[in-house]
Amino acid sequence: MTTARQIVLASRPSGSPTSKNFRLEDRELPEVQEGEVALRVLYLSLDPYMRGRMSDAKSYAAPVAIDGVMEGETVCEVTRSRHQDFKPGEIVRARTGWCTDAVLNGESIQHVDTHGAPVTTAIGVLGMPGFTAYSGMKVIGQPKKGETVVVAAASGPVGSLVGQIAKLAGARAVGIAGGQEKCAYVRNELGFDAVVDHRSKGFASDLANACPDGIDVYFENVGGPVWDAVLPLMNLYGRVPVCGLIANYNGASSSDHDKLPATMSAVLRRSLLMRGFINTEFVKEHYTAFRQEIGPLVASGKIKYREDIVDGLENAPDAFIGMLSGKNFGKLLVRVSSGSR
Amino acid sequence: MTTARQIVLASRPSGSPTSKNFRLEDRELPEVQEGEVALRVLYLSLDPYMRGRMSDAKSYAAPVAIDGVMEGETVCEVTRSRHQDFKPGEIVRARTGWCTDAVLNGESIQHVDTHGAPVTTAIGVLGMPGFTAYSGMKVIGQPKKGETVVVAAASGPVGSLVGQIAKLAGARAVGIAGGQEKCAYVRNELGFDAVVDHRSKGFASDLANACPDGIDVYFENVGGPVWDAVLPLMNLYGRVPVCGLIANYNGASSSDHDKLPATMSAVLRRSLLMRGFINTEFVKEHYTAFRQEIGPLVASGKIKYREDIVDGLENAPDAFIGMLSGKNFGKLLVRVSSGSR
The missing domain is CATH 3.90.180.10 (Medium-chain alcohol dehydrogenases, catalytic domain)
Known part of the structure; x- marks a missing residue:
């Protein structure tokens, strides 16, 4: 026994x-x-x-x-x-x-x-977190050349691959991370085009400055104040794959006013797509391609x-x-x- | 002159x-x-x-x-x-x-x-409002046989066609309207399967009773309290075409707590799709089919x-x-x- x-x-x-x-x-x-x-x-x-x-x-x-x-x-x-x-x-x-x-x-x-x-x-990176990044971008985010893709928790397992997939698609990758060390890693090691520290006091304006052409894809994995800063920057026909809301998991918002009308209004006025997803939904159709595309790039060190x-x-x-x-x-x-x- | x-x-x-x-x-x-x-x-x-x-x-x-x-x-x-x-x-x-x-x-x-x-x-019904209903359902709502479709302002030009298109697809149509006269029209003339009066005190529970299998498609054209009642009923993989928010147009919400986390959480946990749209986006691809499909049904009186x-x-x-x-x-x-x- x-x-x-x-x-x-x-x-x-x-x-x-x-x-x-x-x-x-x-x-x-x-x-x-x-x-x-x-x-x-x-x-x-x-x-x-x-x-x-x-x-x-x-x-x-x-x-x-x-x-x-x-x-x-x-x-x-x-x-x-x-x-x-x-x-x-x-x-x-x-x-x-x-x-x-x-x-x-x-x-x-x-x-x-x-x-x-x-x-x-x-x-x-070759398992569930990697496939979450891959399938969310492939099916929902669909980044195009020249577009701007923003992702938070950019040094984490999902965010780091989201940005690198954006780069492979010819898009501009803007990461959000907490603290100097993580930001330096995202910019210098992962090769994102820009990175913004969400702990900075000027976070919302830093993000706006890092996205001069607005945001076409926001890969949502954190929720909370990051979404508040992202929302006004979303472009017409922007896409928001929603795979996590870590800032919301531990309880209610601390806001004393209702932020829902602003989000719904942006969805309507800018024809935004928001789609919640769990990677398992896409396994049957996309898992084999994920392994074939991303596996060799990880093994060769091209994807970090x-x-x-x-x-x-x-x-x-x-x-x-x-x-x-x-x-x-x-x-x-x-x-x-x-x-x- | x-x-x-x-x-x-x-x-x-x-x-x-x-x-x-x-x-x-x-x-x-x-x-x-x-x-x-x-x-x-x-x-x-x-x-x-x-x-x-x-x-x-x-x-x-x-x-x-x-x-x-x-x-x-x-x-x-x-x-x-x-x-x-x-x-x-x-x-x-x-x-x-x-x-x-x-x-x-x-x-x-x-x-x-x-x-x-x-x-x-x-x-x-054969112009912009009708095409808004048609394209929103065709491209985003995609009702399937046996599903439940809910729409507010159901006696209005968009809502009335949304419900009738749901019926043509074999789905169950549940309308929301204000007052007995409109509700009777939606139920008896338009042929919806059920109708709920949003002015009723028990509106949220009336809606739940009218949707025993939950909601698969909610065609959003009003916002406000109707959305609050719809949200808990949305099924996994539910779709929400967002074409209007009439309840929100005249100013901020009267809620003193933040309803955004509940909406985002439902989007994530139930893999919901929300998509804002304006009918003009779909004219090129779908307008001809709309006229060919819906025109004769209106002329013959099948669509009311x-x-x-x-x-x-x-x-x-x-x-x-x-x-x-x-x-x-x-x-x-x-x-x-x-x-x-």
Whole structure:
């Protein structure tokens, strides 16, 4: 029998999550049945969408149950297999949740192929976050040559790829990030055309100055005050893929006036498109093209990415809480185990 | 020389327009030059979009200038022609604005073909309002069999056709209208599946009861409290064509809390599509099909419409002001002149 450590949802947060909303516990894993595999988790991906799963508001996905294991995608090593497609020692991508070990049906896991890039990219730039950027731009944003694309959290796993995809399409990429270090990375390493610090007092006018021709595509992953600054700059026929609203996740707006009429008025007067999406909607039609287009560019170093790796499953809650206020710098991962190799 | 009467924008309204924002005046028309036609206006169409042209906020169209003639579409009789395509006595559609007579370039006007329906339909159900309903549903709403389509101002020129197009697509049509008389018309004459009175105290729960399977398409032409009631009912992958926000036109929301986060959260969590549009965007690709599909259905009486006709150009301002608070019942038109026939 294998004992797994896991992190469960102890209670639903009101406002910002705290470490009290999580509980670390042990459990005995069941025997591996025919068709199943036993997995040792190497890396756990921490992502903003998990905040949504902690609440029981109506959503595209069911919430995590109280006392249920926190959901999440991982890179794992197969330790035992009773499924013909998998052998011990192989590296796979799985939705084990926040845990050290798991037994899953082999049909629910995938071999990792990162074109020679590190296996962590399978849950980062070549995984769900990367595909979120790719599919949101491909299907909704549709940047054209000479247009201006703006994205916030530009040093993060989604934002960094949004900007680089904009550049590949011949558009101008303007990033928004928090603090000098992240801004320098976005401008100098990722090669965005301009970057604006959302912590600056003059943020709204800085953004306007960085977008002299207005904004054609705003990839929305933060909400809050960034949207307030973006809205007046949106051009006729602008597109807004909405994949996240991290600034709104922890509770109501602090505004004492209603900002909805201004947004609806801009949608009407400037014929804007807003479309919420979850990457899974586009997997069937676009995932293969994503891997074929982006995989080699990541492996060759043409597309850049950055990872922020925290050690130990027990540190996942604090890392996750920090991410919601922008403390991570790059794709946030937890190194759960170093594997057998 | 012909003397025309015209209504100009005397001042920009703050909040609801009043009759003082308009001025009736006379002007001498110029001679008809080569390529031009002289027109006598028979009917003027009054539409909510005109409220937008009275303001100088950034928009898809330039505002009417102070002392400029109020914009608008009309059905006219040609009284003199120096353009080869037009002869005196012919009936045309033109953008003369709010006036009794005009001289225009022949290239800017069109012959009226209403498939045998009254000429007024050329600026109603078979004109801009009808094409707004048609193109918004065709391109953005895309109703499918068994889905639920909701539209407000359901007895009006856009809403009435939205619901009837939904029915043609096999969808369920739920209308929102103000008062018993309009509701009865929507249910009994237009054949909507259900109708809800927005003046009722229990409006939000009435709407929920009328939409037991949620809402797949909400055709937004009013904004305000109707949107608040619609939002919680929107289904996954719901579509919201935004063609008007009449409740918002006259000024800021009266809400003392910020409703934007709730809307953005629904867009994200339910993968909603919102798209502002002006019918002119779709003319090139869809206008011919609109005329071919809808024209015969109007002429044969299968598609129903209702007109609310006010006599005399001098009454246009009051009729327009009344329309903004829902006083009209059907497509609002001004009979400017009875023509020579």
